[in-house]
Amino acid sequence: MTFFLEVLVGGLLSGAMYSLVALGFVLIYKASGVFNFAQGAQVLFAALTFVSVAERGVPMWAAFVLTLAAMVSLAIAIERVVLTRLVNRPPITLFLATLGLSFVIEGVAQSVWGTQVHGLELGIPDRPVDVLGLSLSTFDLTAAGIALALVAGLALVFRYTAFGLALRGVADDPLAALSIGIDLDRVYSIAWSIAGAVGLVAGLLWGARLGVQFSLSLVVLKSLPVLIVGGFTSIAGTIVAGLLVGASEKLAEVYLGALVGGGIESFFPYVLALLCLLVRPHGLFGERRVERI
Amino acid sequence: MLYRHTGRVIEPSALLPVREERVLAALVLGLAFALPLWGSDYLFSAILVPVLVLGLAGLGQNLLTGYTGLLSVGSAAFMSVGAFATYNFALRVPGLPLLLSIALGGLSAALVGVLFGLPSLRIKGFYLIVSTLAAQFFVQWVFTRVSWFSNGSSSGVISAPPLAIAGIDLSSPGGRYLLALGIALVLTLIARNLVQSSFGRSLMALRDMDTAAAVIGIPIVRNKLLAFALSSFYLGVAGALWAFVYLGTVEPHGFDLNRSFQVLFVAIIGGLGSITGSFLGAAFVVLLPVALDHLQALLFEHTLSSGLLENVQKIVFGVLILLVLIREPQGLAKLCSRLRTKLRSWPFAD
Numbered sequence: 001m002t003f004f005l006e007v008l009v010g011g012l013l014s015g016a017m018y019s020l021v022a023l024g025f026v027l028i029y030k031a032s033g034v035f036n037f038a039q040g041a042q043v044l045f046a047a048l049t050f051v052s053v054a055e056r057g058v059p060m061w062a063a064f065v066l067t068l069a070a071m072v073s074l075a076i077a078i079e080r081v082v083l084t085r086l087v088n089r090p091p092i093t094l095f096l097a098t099l100g101l102s103f104v105i106e107g108v109a110q111s112v113w114g115t116q117v118h119g120l121e122l123g124i125p126d127r128p129v130d131v132l133g134l135s136l137s138t139f140d141l142t143a144a145g146i147a148l149a150l151v152a153g154l155a156l157v158f159r160y161t162a163f164g165l166a167l168r169g170v171a172d173d174p175l176a177a178l179s180i181g182i183d184l185d186r187v188y189s190i191a192w193s194i195a196g197a198v199g200l201v202a203g204l205l206w207g208a209r210l211g212v213q214f215s216l217s218l219v220v221l222k223s224l225p226v227l228i229v230g231g232f233t234s235i236a237g238t239i240v241a242g243l244l245v246g247a248s249e250k251l252a253e254v255y256l257g258a259l260v261g262g263g264i265e266s267f268f269p270y271v272l273a274l275l276c277l278l279v280r281p282h283g284l285f286g287e288r289r290v291e292r293i
Numbered sequence: 294m295l296y297r298h299t300g301r302v303i304e305p306s307a308l309l310p311v312r313e314e315r316v317l318a319a320l321v322l323g324l325a326f327a328l329p330l331w332g333s334d335y336l337f338s339a340i341l342v343p344v345l346v347l348g349l350a351g352l353g354q355n356l357l358t359g360y361t362g363l364l365s366v367g368s369a370a371f372m373s374v375g376a377f378a379t380y381n382f383a384l385r386v387p388g389l390p391l392l393l394s395i396a397l398g399g400l401s402a403a404l405v406g407v408l409f410g411l412p413s414l415r416i417k418g419f420y421l422i423v424s425t426l427a428a429q430f431f432v433q434w435v436f437t438r439v440s441w442f443s444n445g446s447s448s449g450v451i452s453a454p455p456l457a458i459a460g461i462d463l464s465s466p467g468g469r470y471l472l473a474l475g476i477a478l479v480l481t482l483i484a485r486n487l488v489q490s491s492f493g494r495s496l497m498a499l500r501d502m503d504t505a506a507a508v509i510g511i512p513i514v515r516n517k518l519l520a521f522a523l524s525s526f527y528l529g530v531a532g533a534l535w536a537f538v539y540l541g542t543v544e545p546h547g548f549d550l551n552r553s554f555q556v557l558f559v560a561i562i563g564g565l566g567s568i569t570g571s572f573l574g575a576a577f578v579v580l581l582p583v584a585l586d587h588l589q590a591l592l593f594e595h596t597l598s599s600g601l602l603e604n605v606q607k608i609v610f611g612v613l614i615l616l617v618l619i620r621e622p623q624g625l626a627k628l629c630s631r632l633r634t635k636l637r638s639w640p641f642a643d
Contacts, residue, residue, distance in 0.1 A: 089618075089622075092364050095364070096561060097618050099557075100610075100614030100615045101611065101615065102611070103614070104615070106604075107605065107606075107608035107611060108608060110600070110604045111608070224422070224426065225423065228420070266433075267427060267431045267434055270423060270430060270431070271431075273427070274427055277412060277415065277416050277420060277424075
């Protein structure tokens, strides 16, 4: 039983990190209706930039600010150079554009900062602690705490601030939002910037766990099922789905994986997402607006 | 160019409506089949064979994404099913002819394609990415874990069955090229006729507006699944050719997500919804790294690291995708047809 609970909690903790990455998607999807495949590349770009700047002797807070500035400029550049030129194109075209974008960002990040693996030490202690009889890592707990706090904070921003209202308006009906005087370009830029900032935090937390390297950009593949299960538009859904995917993936690996030879972690979230699509195509919390025929 | 269109009656559905075009096509084909008499091994194994095979894969992707409007990012999974099925048919059925085992490999891929296409009946747009990504990861996992598929090889590496048709050995670079050319040519002609048939038009109707297609009586469920089957068949055959005719030996990781993206890029750069485009795109994707390599040899004399070069290549591909999507959504095929129209009226009109 203790073992089961440890696996479950371990899964929930990594699930919190999935939610964090998926949150970046939800933001951009809500604002501009784009499924942004480049999110993973942005995570990689942020983590690589932070590590490389910090390794050159810049204090950590300054490196953070610098990277944040880089992410915001990247977001604005994406908006200006790519998205405005693809207005009114079908969603598939926009998705393919972000796929191209992810190649560019990954290529640039690795050409500028190199391809070697960087270690990242954030100063968060990583030792086992005993919580209610379960052995957990302090780092995982802190990381999950930061992730959940960020997600919850953003959820509040979207519910109670003027920008949040504007964003929800744009998500609901861009034309109506435009006609009542909401600056679409500004909303897009801010949403992409916040997504970049979220990507930075995700990159730091994941990078401290796995090392800052190319595989960071593959996080995108882990959070796609989270997005589907949670429904594309709901922030609360993202949290729940992240936890659900993280926990079920670890439990399946330990209990089902033993029966079939292991390694099912790589595709299990997709099975979950597929089941979800077949039963509830709009996800657990999404709006019932999935087009079907 | 060679002739004028003025004053001619042209049957639009004919393959090559104008006599001059037929003569030209016959010449080009004759040349293509006679090429092994003088072409170099490098030309065959490093350029022509991969272009033909990747073009066939791009055609498979195009049938699904370009003609039917269903986005797939799991093409490499269907390619690997084709490769592994072909390997097993050739291995376990003694005396099975090579072409037949490749065809059976393609049919197995078609079956798997239909299976993963089933969710497309309920979902569409980029939600379909999930189903095709599931195919990508699941199929790769199966071929890595279940060693029966690779005849007990622990790493999942499989190597080519003997490449011979009716006793004629085709394992030389020229022979491999002829094999790839023959299969690609036949399948391309079939695809071209299918696309122009009422079935092909119903697929395009589905892509352009599914509700309208349903209203005029096009069976949506059947056609979507058929599109998956057809596309996966092409991908499966391409996978078998990629594994055995181009590489000679392959492991499951040779068909990873990056291969799927490569095939998708072939279809996008070449032109979605175009058959010639698939092969133009493949030529571009195969030749670009070669060209970049020559360029850096010329400019930097091999001083750049291979890692940097790979990243530069990535950037170039990414930028090209963006450029194509923004400037010319119909890709290289459209550029070529525009050039053709210009040349036809040159020098009398602009």
